[in-house]
Amino acid sequence: MAVNVNANTASASQSVITGRVTDQNGASLPGARVIVLETGAETATDRQGRYVVPWTASGQATLEIHYLGLPATTRVVDARAGGATVADIVVAQATEVAEVVIVGSISDGVARALNQQRTADNTTNVVSSDSIGRFPDTNIAEALQRVPGIGVERDQGEGNFVSLRGAPAAFTSITVDGVSLPSSSPDTRAVDLGALPADVVSALEISKTLLPHQEADSIAGSINLVTRSPFDNPRLRISGNAGMGYNEMGSTNDERASLIISNVFGPEAQFGALLSASYAQTDRRVDNIESVWDVIEDADGNEILGVPEQEFKDYNTRRERLSMTGALEYRPNALHSFFLRGTWAQRTDDEFRNLLAIVYEDGDIQPGATERSASFSGARFAREFRHRVVRDESLSISAGGEHEFDGFRLDYVLSVANAEQTYPNRQQLLFRSGASYDLSYDFSGDFDNPALSLFTSQEHLNPANYSFREHVNRWADTTQDETAFAANVTIPGMLFNQPAEWQFGGRVRQRDIESDEESYRARGGGVAPSRSFADLLSNEPSRNFDYNLGFKYDSGLVLDYFRDQGPRTIDPAYRRISNSTTSDYTAEERIYAAYGMTRIQFDRANLIVGLRVEQTEFEGAAPEFNEDTETFTISSTSRSYTEVFPNVTLRYAFSENLIGRASITRGIARPRYRDNVPRLSESGDRGLGETVNLSRGNPDLNPTLSNNFDASLEYYFEPLGIVSAGVFYRDLQDYVFELTSDGTYAGLPARITQPENAPDGHITGLEFNYQQQFTFLPGWMSGFGVAANYTWTDAEMTLPFAAPGRGTTVGLPNQSDSTVNLSVFYETSRFNARLAWTDRDDFIQEFNYDDPRLDTYWEGRSQLDFTADVDVTEQVNLYFEAKNLTDSEGVRYAGDRSRPTERERFGRLLFAGVRVNF
Numbered sequence: 001m002a003v004n005v006n007a008n009t010a011s012a013s014q015s016v017i018t019g020r021v022t023d024q025n026g027a028s029l030p031g032a033r034v035i036v037l038e039t040g041a042e043t044a045t046d047r048q049g050r051y052v053v054p055w056t057a058s059g060q061a062t063l064e065i066h067y068l069g070l071p072a073t074t075r076v077v078d079a080r081a082g083g084a085t086v087a088d089i090v091v092a093q094a095t096e097v098a099e100v101v102i103v104g105s106i107s108d109g110v111a112r113a114l115n116q117q118r119t120a121d122n123t124t125n126v127v128s129s130d131s132i133g134r135f136p137d138t139n140i141a142e143a144l145q146r147v148p149g150i151g152v153e154r155d156q157g158e159g160n161f162v163s164l165r166g167a168p169a170a171f172t173s174i175t176v177d178g179v180s181l182p183s184s185s186p187d188t189r190a191v192d193l194g195a196l197p198a199d200v201v202s203a204l205e206i207s208k209t210l211l212p213h214q215e216a217d218s219i220a221g222s223i224n225l226v227t228r229s230p231f232d233n234p235r236l237r238i239s240g241n242a243g244m245g246y247n248e249m250g251s252t253n254d255e256r257a258s259l260i261i262s263n264v265f266g267p268e269a270q271f272g273a274l275l276s277a278s279y280a281q282t283d284r285r286v287d288n289i290e291s292v293w294d295v296i297e298d299a300d301g302n303e304i305l306g307v308p309e310q311e312f313k314d315y316n317t318r319r320e321r322l323s324m325t326g327a328l329e330y331r332p333n334a335l336h337s338f339f340l341r342g343t344w345a346q347r348t349d350d351e352f353r354n355l356l357a358i359v360y361e362d363g364d365i366q367p368g369a370t371e372r373s374a375s376f377s378g379a380r381f382a383r384e385f386r387h388r389v390v391r392d393e394s395l396s397i398s399a400g401g402e403h404e405f406d407g408f409r410l411d412y413v414l415s416v417a418n419a420e421q422t423y424p425n426r427q428q429l430l431f432r433s434g435a436s437y438d439l440s441y442d443f444s445g446d447f448d449n450p451a452l453s454l455f456t457s458q459e460h461l462n463p464a465n466y467s468f469r470e471h472v473n474r475w476a477d478t479t480q481d482e483t484a485f486a487a488n489v490t491i492p493g494m495l496f497n498q499p500a501e502w503q504f505g506g507r508v509r510q511r512d513i514e515s516d517e518e519s520y521r522a523r524g525g526g527v528a529p530s531r532s533f534a535d536l537l538s539n540e541p542s543r544n545f546d547y548n549l550g551f552k553y554d555s556g557l558v559l560d561y562f563r564d565q566g567p568r569t570i571d572p573a574y575r576r577i578s579n580s581t582t583s584d585y586t587a588e589e590r591i592y593a594a595y596g597m598t599r600i601q602f603d604r605a606n607l608i609v610g611l612r613v614e615q616t617e618f619e620g621a622a623p624e625f626n627e628d629t630e631t632f633t634i635s636s637t638s639r640s641y642t643e644v645f646p647n648v649t650l651r652y653a654f655s656e657n658l659i660g661r662a663s664i665t666r667g668i669a670r671p672r673y674r675d676n677v678p679r680l681s682e683s684g685d686r687g688l689g690e691t692v693n694l695s696r697g698n699p700d701l702n703p704t705l706s707n708n709f710d711a712s713l714e715y716y717f718e719p720l721g722i723v724s725a726g727v728f729y730r731d732l733q734d735y736v737f738e739l740t741s742d743g744t745y746a747g748l749p750a751r752i753t754q755p756e757n758a759p760d761g762h763i764t765g766l767e768f769n770y771q772q773q774f775t776f777l778p779g780w781m782s783g784f785g786v787a788a789n790y791t792w793t794d795a796e797m798t799l800p801f802a803a804p805g806r807g808t809t810v811g812l813p814n815q816s817d818s819t820v821n822l823s824v825f826y827e828t829s830r831f832n833a834r835l836a837w838t839d840r841d842d843f844i845q846e847f848n849y850d851d852p853r854l855d856t857y858w859e860g861r862s863q864l865d866f867t868a869d870v871d872v873t874e875q876v877n878l879y880f881e882a883k884n885l886t887d888s889e890g891v892r893y894a895g896d897r898s899r900p901t902e903r904e905r906f907g908r909l910l911f912a913g914v915r916v917n918f
Contacts, residue, residue: 016404017061017079018052018334019087021045027108027233029091031115031126033066037074041499042601044119047203048231050334052404054492054499057081065091066656068118069111069720084404086334110771111720113203121599121606121651122211123661123712123726127204134825134834136865136881136911138256138280139321140201140225141193147206148769148789151819151840154861154890156286156317157906160194165208165728166763166793166815167220171669171704175224176343176396176417180215182480184392184419186515186583189672191419193223195347195392199241199258199278200323202228208728209649209663209710212597212610213488213505216645219667219706219730220763227325227343230262230272237262243913245881249906250285250316256913262327272329280321287544287905288313291450293854293894298374299367305853305899306374307441308361310452312544314354314552322346335404346393354542355384356549358454363436372898375440375453381460382432382469383533385553387562389425394418412487423476427562429553431466431533433459447898448891449546461550463534471527473569476517476583484509499601503610506594513587513673519579522569529561536561545905578625581632582681585622585697587673591615597647605652612645616670622679622697628746635678637699643668657716662709669704671736675755676701682745692745696754702734712767721772721785732761735797737813741849761797761812773827780828788822805852816841816860833868845892853895863888869915876916883909 017036021029028049035042036053038061045051055061061079066072070091079085109130116126125147137143141159145152152159153169161169169190174181183191205224207214214222238261245254258278265271289312296306323345331337363378400413437459442451454460488505529536538554597610621636649663674697681695712726735758743752773785795812802808823836839862848854864886869879885908892902 015055015081015083016052017055017063017077017085017087018050018404019089020049021051021065021067021089021091022049023091023108025233026090026235028231029067029115030112031067031117031119032091033064033119035064035066037062037064039499040601040603044116047226048229052409055079055081055085061085063087063089065089067091067111068115068657068716068718084335114716114720114722116205117722118657118659118714118716121608122649122663123208123710125206125208127206129199129202132198132201132204133879133915134832134867134869135823135836136867136883136909137198139194139198140196140204143198144193144204144206144223145838146787146821146823146836147204148821149208149765149767149791149819150206151814151816151843153814153858155194156284156315156904157884157890158194158319160192161188161190162193162223163814163816164206164220164223165765165767165791166795166812167730168669168812168814170672171218171220171667173215173218173222175222177227177341177398178224179396179398179413179415179417180482180484180509181225181394181396182417182419182482182511184394184421184478184480186421186476186478186674187672189670192392195321195394196225196345197258197278197280197321197323200227200276200325200343200345201225202232208726209661209708210647210665210667211608211649212595212612212645212647213503215507215593216612216614216643216666216668217670219669219704219708219732225343227327227341228260228262228274228276229327230264230274230329231331232262234264234269234272237918239915239917241913241915243879243911245282245909245911247282247284248887248908248910249287250283252283252285254280254282254909254911256280256911270331270333272327272331274325274327276323276325278321278323282319284315284317284319284906286313286315286317288315288902289544289547289900290902291900293899293901295851295854296361296365296374298369299365304369305371306360306365306369307443308359310358310360310441312356312547312549314542314544314549315351316353317349317351320346320348320350336401337403338399338401340397340399342395342397344393344395346391348389348391351386351388351390352555353384353386353388354549354552355382355386356460356544357382357384358439358452360439360441363439370444372444373440373442375438377438378436379439380433380436381439381454382430383460383466383550383553384428384430385536385555385558386428387425387555387559389423391420391422391424393420393422407491409490409492410487413485415482415484417482417484418479420477420479422478423474426474426476427566428470428472429529429558429561430469430472432469433465434467435465443898448900448903452547455547458548461548463532463537466533468525468528468533470521470523471565471569473520473522473566473574474518476515478513478515480511480513482509482511495598495600501599502596503599504594504596506592508593509589509591511589513585513589515583515585515674517580517583519576520569520571520574521576522565522574527565527569529565531557531561545903577630577632578682581623581625582679585620585674585677585679587618587620587677589619589670589673590617604654605650608647608649610647612647613642614645614668615642616640616703618676620673620677620699622677624678624680625682637676637678639699641703643703643705657718659714659716660712661714662711665708665710667706667708669706669736671698671701671703671755675736692748692750694745694750694752696752698755701736701755702757704735705733707731717772719775722769723772724767724769726767728763728765728767730763732758732763732797734758735761735812737797737799738846739849740847756800758797758799761795763793763795763812763815765791765793767791773825783826783828785825785827786823787825789820791819793817803847803849803852810847811844813844813846816843830871831869834866836865836867838863838865853899855895856901857893857895859891859893859897861888861890862886875918876914878914879912881909881911883911
């Protein structure tokens with residue numbers, strides 16, 4: 001292998017050897033091991049292929065470069081003491097790399113990812129942008145589902161929140177280039193990664209164990225979204241992507257397009273600029289049935305499980321994603337660099353929903369009811385049209401620098417981040433049956449398609465049976481703003497006669513949160529549409545699975561009514577004061593962190609010992625409304641606490657490609673903001689004697705703390721592959737869970753939900769991963785390969801009291817016992833095809849304290865996807881994607897699979913497009 005070395009001395013007095021390791025095209029080689037044979041000092045190249053190793057005396061230094069997928073390389077550099085020697089190393093000539101690619105079908109992206117993973121001190125997975133492009137994953141959440149130990153929560157078929165190693169989504173911190181990204185939701189600290197398109201990143205870094213310099217609010221781990229840099233491949237680069245797809249449900253189209261432009265300029269190419277933009281649109285139709293299971297009384301007054309209400313929802317949604325990233329970088333020499341980066345993303349759902357509701361509880365239950373079937377006299381039904389626009393937006397801007405000074409290294413970053421979720425428009429028009437009817441349900445047969453008398457008698461199809469009920473007008477806005485500054489100092493030296501580094505640093509974060517909601521409800525003839533229900537219908541049928549819901553509302557006519565009537569409903573007479581005030585809250589959180597760590601490099605081992613300290617200061621306020629006096633008061637709270645996070649991390653190289661790791665760490669998960677404020681949200685119509693639904697905050701909540709142990713063993717195949725196994729354990733203290741129980745409020749029956757601390761809990765698991773291309777097979781068969789991973793998790797918490805029917809030990813919400821990924825692929829230098837399967841076990845979503853039969857579960861779900869692409873030329877690539885080939889559905893159930901609470905179908909998706917790269 002030929003290696004070109006360009007060495008010169010920078011104007012500085014420290015004794016280091018520094019430079020970049022690149023391939024023959026100038027692309028960075030991140031994760032390459034760089035070893036100085038004379039001193040034993042070694043390091044790994046960063047994302048741009050840069051390295052820095054200490055040097056002590058003038059003379060020749062022998063650098064040894066190890067990069068998985070390419071032969072080891074040794075080169076000699078003329079170095080000097082008291083200065084910085086710059087040695088840029090270009091590995092391999094084009095002909096030799098091409099030879100490797102043809103024989104081994106090496107993916108540059110996979111090679112970069114595995115090399116970074118191999119040289120990392122902590123347990124890490126890296127997903128390159130090339131790897132993301134090999135699967136039909138349109139957002140960050142779906143791209144992460146291929147990683148060992150990650151499960152995905154979905155909404156209308158698309159991934160949104162991710163669960164790492166069976167832990168709740170909020171136990172995983174999300175950063176963009178190391179800068180914390182706040183959540184746009186008022187209900188969770190977890191970041192909805194479904195709002196971020198997959199093409200905004202150059203790589204995803206998943207840290208399953210943390211080091212002291214990383215923030216401690218990552219019990220499960222941390223996911224860093226790495227954006228592109230103009231110095232990733234320092235030349236003029238233009239790449240683009242455009243395509244169109246077909247949704248089976250609704251026979252609608254998808255569109256996607258993206259463009260990336262980057263270049264370096266200046267006399268010595270010391271300036272770099274990058275700009276990228278992407279757009280994606282999908283028009284989706286979704287079938288949805290929801291059945292409310294609850295304890296009801298039969299005709300004799302006995303309590304049985306039953307269905308007081310069902311809803312059939314026919315969705316038509318246009319989802320748009322927009323994103324932009326930008327970077328300006330200045331590198332005056334190899335020792336100093338400055339950067340300004342920005343990432344903006346927006347997802348907008350413009351949703352139309354036609355709904356048919358069957359309200360059995362409005363009638364009287366008849367004799368003969370069982371827990372599978374019941375008949376009611378005097379039940380009602382209703383038809384609703386809802387237009388909802390929801391927009392999630394995030395912005396992250398950071399500026400900083402990295403410097404090699406005499407005897408120490410300094411890096412720092414100042415950042416601002418914003419996340420916002422707005423409902424600028426959410427209006428509902430409801431017509432209800434004027435009379436009451438004898439209706440029944442029967443789940444004793446096919447419980448996913450129960451026998452419902454309404455669809456036999458078909459009273460709901462007669463427009464004359466409906467009269468105007470109400471018009472609801474709502475909007476909401478939640479914002480989170482964070483300002484942060486961080487700095488780190490690294491000092492190289494010797495400890496116990498071994499190369500070592502001391503690193504110190506700190507971070508200050510301030511986050512401001514505000515959530516506001518307004519709700520108006522207008523009833524009566526004065527606000528009714530001028531058209532009858534029949535005149536508001538279109539000629540488009542609404543079918544939900546096999547149920548005929550009748551004709552859909554004419555969206556144009558209803559939107560005209562909303563535009564005319566909406567402003568008039570914004571009147572104090574129609575304002576729902578409780579709903580418009582008790583959901584609001586404000587909060588401010590300040591976190592001050594400092595850490596110190598030592599990294600000692602032995603012959604085969606790297607040992608890190610460190611300590612991190614974080615002080616948290618929290619203030620929050622929320623209104624409490626009294627409907628009896630029609631007044632509200634502002635309640636506030638504040639608290640402060642300090643936690644210590646020790647860290648011991650060991651990396652041991654049994655051989656060049658057999659790597660073992662073990663760590664003992666500690667982490668924290670702070671409560672949701674809305675849980676820590678003294679709020680009391682109320683819903684329900686007291687005047688009608690209905691059950692009042694209450695949601696309370698708990699200012700006395702403690703943060704969840706976790707003592708963690710991790711161990712793993714990885715073996716890397718040549719030319720490119722891995723097999724690994726890992727074990728992990730999280731010992732949880734003060735786990736925060738949500739308790740729903742029945743009680744009374746203001747003399748009325750109430751269902752009360754409030755967060756509480758569980759004394760303890762644990763997450764235990766095993767993780768296995770295998771990825772290899774079968775290059776040892778002869779001829780064309782060498783293109784076949786397999787990528788597979790499996791994670792088993794056991795997670796429990798101990799309740800502070802015995803719950804009826806379950807004792808004191810329960811499983812953790814959102815935790816699946818097993819997650820599986822399997823893909824079979826075929827790769828050559830120009831062609832790639834993959835068949836990918838993902839599977840996740842059932843998991844509990846919500847506990848019901850009074851009756852475990854009403855615990856809400858998500859059924860496990862499998863999905864089969866297919867992708868293929870071919871290089872038409874060196875610059876043009878055609879690709880095809882097929883998603884959800886088995887037409888897998890999303891299902892929730894109450895306690896037992898025979899009691900479905902939600903069934904959702906979103907269909908298959910086909911997509912084709914072209915990529916260009918210049």
